[in-house]
Amino acid sequence: MKVGLSPEITLLLMACSTNLSTEKKTQLTHFLSQHPLNWERLYALAGRHRLKPFLYQTFLQIPTIPESFLAALQQDCRISSTDNLLKLHQYHVVSAILTENNIDHMPLKGIFLAEHCYPDSGLRISGDIDVLVRKEDVFKTVHLLQTKEYHLNQQQRLHWQQGEQVILTDLFEVSLFKPFFNDSYFDIDLHWQILGFNRHYALFDLAYVRSEPTFSTEREVVLLVIHHGVNNVWQQIYYVNDLYFFLNSRGINWDRLMQELRLYGLEHVFLAGLYWCYQVWNIQLPEFIHELVLSPRIYSLAEAYSKNWEADNSSEFSTLILKQLSFFIKAQTKFNKQLKICSTFISSRVFRYSLFRVGKRLIYLPKELGFITILIRTIQSLFRFLPTHR
Template identity: 25%
Template sequence: MFSPTTLALPDQALLMVIRPPPHDLSSLHRLDAAGWAALAARATSANLAPLLFYTLRHEGVLDLAPAEVRQRLSEEYYASVRRQLLFSTELEPVLATLRSHGVVPLLLKGVVLAETTYPDVGLRPMADIDILVHAADLPRVRQALQPLGYYTTATGAETNDEFFNGELSFAKGTHTETLALEFHQNLVHHWNFTAPLKIDSDALWQRAQPLTLAGQPVVQLAAEDMLLHLCLHRAMHHGFTGLPGYVDIAWMTATQRTRINWERLTARARTYQAEAIVFLALQLAHDLLGAAVPENTLRALAPAPWRQRLLLRLVDLELILTVDVAPAQEDAGRVLNVAVIDTLPGVIAWLWQRLFPGVRWQKTNYALDSTIHAYAYALLLHPLRIVGGFAARAARVALRSKAFSQYRS
C-alpha cells in the first residue's frame, strides 16, 4: 500500500538498515559524506543510532561510513548498552521488593522487548520501565519503593484514586541514569481513548506468561496482547507518529512469529473495537519496515475502502520519521484519534469524554484551586477550547500539502 521510495536516500537507507534481517544495504553504497551525516542525524534523533550501528557492524559494512559517523554511532551504541546494564542492576531490587510485598509485576513494552525480541539489550533504548499492576496493589507499590529511594508526586490518597489509573510515576531524581518507573492499571489509560476501546484487563492477566528479568521472576503479556499493545500505544500516545514504535512491531513479528496466533490477534482487536488502529499500525510497519504480518490478517482488519483512503490522507510519513514533533505538527495525529475509532457509539463516547472529562480533571490540568472555576471550565470554557482546537486542526489537515498519500505506490 505504501512505498517510501520517493524519500531522500538517507531516509531510505535508514528504513532498510533498522528493519529485521535480511537487509538490503545497496542504498548505503550510494551515500556520500553528507548523506551519511544525514543518516546518522536521523537515527540519533529517533533514538535508533544503537540499532543502526549494530546492523552496520554485524553486516560488515561499518567501514562504508566516514570515521566521524562511525565514532558517533559507536558512542551512541555503547552509551545505550551501559544505560541498559545500569537499569538492569537497579531493576533487580525493585522487582524483588515488589514481590516481597505481594505485588506481581507485569512488565510492558521496551524492557521486555529488549530482553526477548532484539539480539542485544542496547538496541532498545528506553527512558523508563512500564509495569502493569492491579489497582489494589498501588498502596503496596508505594510502600515497597520508598525504602529504595523512589518517590512519586501523587499523595497517598491519590495513589489509589481512579483519576490516577493512567500512570503513577516513581523516580529517584532527575539524573539521566536514574531508573524511572511507570505503573499502570490497564493498557488503555490515555483519557482520549478510555471510552471507545473495550479491553478486558482481567483476561490480560489470565493470559500472561512467565518471564525472568534482571534475575527475578515476573510476567509478560501473551504475544498477541503484546503486539496489540504496541499498536494501541502508537495510536494513543503518538498519533501514529514516531519510527521506534514501528521498529518494535517489525522486530517482534520477525523474531516471535511462531508465538503469534494471528487469528486470535484479529479476534481480540475486534473485541477491543480497535480493528482500524491495529490495521493501520501493522500496515505501516509492514510497508515501511517489512514487518512479517500475513496479508490475510491485514485484509481481515482492514476498514472500508473509503475509510482506508481517509487514514492514508491523515498519516504523514515525515511525522513517522520525526520523533520530536512540534505542537503544530500534531494535527494529523489528533484527527486520526477520531478516524480510527471503529463504532459510532465509540466516536460519541470519545467526543463526550474530550468535551466533559470532569471537574477533577479540570482542576488538575488547569491548575485551578476553586471548584466554581472548575465547573465553569467544565461546562463552558473547556468544551469551547476543544471544539475550536479540533476545528483548527481539521482545517490545517485539509489544507496541508505534504501528506503520506504522496508516498503511495
C-alpha cells in the same frame, strides 16, 4: 519504499535490519551514492527515532561512511547499551521486591521488549521503566519503592496530598525517580490502568491481560497498539520495530487478535503499523492479514502516519492530543465508533482535574469544578501553540 520520504528517513528505514544481506548492502551503497545526505539531520533523526544502534550496526558494513559520523554513533551506542543494562538490572531488582511482597505485576514496553523480543537488547533504547500493577496494590507498591530510595516528583506529591481516593480517580499511573549517579536517575512509571485513547473510551488493566491466559499475548498486542498507535500515532519509527519484534517473537492467534482489536476500534490502527512492519521488515503474515495490510485504505492511513516521521521533534501536549483525535477517527469505518470517539474526547477533556502553575507553586483543581478546569487547560493549550513555546 514511499517516494515522498526524505533521503534521511528512507535511509533510517533501510538501516532497520539485524542481518544485512549482500543485496541489502548493495542497495544501501547505491542509495548513498545517488542521494546527498544531510548528515547532521540524519544524526538528529536517528536519535529522535531511537535508531542509532541499528544505524551504527548497518554503517559498520558500508565502506563510504564518514569516520567522524561512525565514531559519534559508536560513542552513543556504548552509552545507550550501558544505560539499558543498568535499567534492566534495576527492573529485576524492583520485580524481585514486588514478587517477595506478593504483588502481581508485569513490565511494559521498552524494558520488556528489549529483554524478551529484540535479538539484542542493545538495539532497543529504553526510557523509563514501565510496570503495570493491580489497582489495589498501588499504594503498597509506592511505599515499597519509597523504602528503596524512590521519590515522587513535585506534581505527584501534590496529588498525593489529595488522598488515596482522589489519586485512584484522577490518575492511571504515578512516576517515581531514584538518583543514581551525578544527574542520572532511574525513572519508574507505575501503571494501574492503561488509557485507550481516553478514560471514557476504554481502560485496560492487569486483570484484562491475566483473565484469559490462553490469549494474554494477543491482549499484550492490544496494549502495544494503544500506546504506540493510538496514544502516540506511530510517530517514531521504533514503535514499528517494537510491533514487528513482538509479533515475530510470539505465536499469534490472528483471528482472536483481530477480534479483540475490532472490539475497540483498533483494527486499522494496528494494520497501519503492520503495513510498515511489512515494508521495513517483510514480516510474514497469514494470507487474509496480508490482503488487509495491502488494501488501499490501510496504505493511505499508513502513509498519513509516516508524515509525522519527518518532524525534528515528536509531537507533544495539545498538538499530540489533536493528532490522536484526528488519526483515531480516520482509522474507523463505522459511524458509531467515530461518534464515541468524539463524545468521549469532549467528556474526558471537561470532567477531569487540572494542575496549573502560579510562579513556582503548583495549584490543584478537582474535576468537580468542571468548566473552570477546561477553561484553564484551553488557555494553557493555546499558550503552547504560540511560536515561542513550540
